[in-house]
Amino acid sequence: MTPFGTKMRDLRAKKGVTQKEMATALGISPAYLSALEHGRRGAPSWPLVQKIVGYFNIIWDEAEELQRVAESSHPRVVVDTTGLSASATLLANRLASQIAGLDEDDIRDLLRQLAEMQERGKRR
Structure with a gap:
């Protein structure tokens, strides 16, 4: 699970919609939405985050927070310590x-x- 996936599930539950309904509205497959929610896909693209913001009618600070959460939701992280101690x-x-x-x-x-x-x- 990723922070973005958890946030998406919470938003979807509050709105009372299924993955299929949300995926259709966003123009993505239900399988891809499920993979995002379960952390089996990397962070979503900026255009997709914008669609999600619009879908949930999220404004200002909440929209910025969703973007930050998306950016920190890469399930496979590489840490390059080249040049560090x-x-x-x-x-x-x-x-x-x-x-x-x-x-x-x-x-x-x-x-x-x-x-x-x-x-x-x-x-x-």
């Missing part, structure tokens, strides 16, 4: 090898820590 390469490899064993609390904690570090970096 050995520690950075170790971190990337350790995360890749251990992510499947992390529970949701661990993942939320790591995400919180990364967000705090990013925020500290903005204040400098």
Whole structure:
């Protein structure tokens, strides 16, 4: 599952439509929509995100948030540590090898820590 897939399912459930109804309205196949929702496809294209925004009548901040969620929903991620420290390469490899064993609390904690570090970096 991806953040975008979760958001799409939530939006679709709130609107009370099936995947088939939504796919038809967007001009895509139900199979592709299902793959997006289940994280078996990469992040959607910008034009598709715009169609989805229109379909759900999403405006301003919510539309921007949906775009950010789409951009961070690549189910297969490559981390290039070329030119970074050995520690950075170790971190990337350790995360890749251990992510499947992390529970949701661990993942939320790591995400919180990364967000705090990013925020500290903005204040400098």
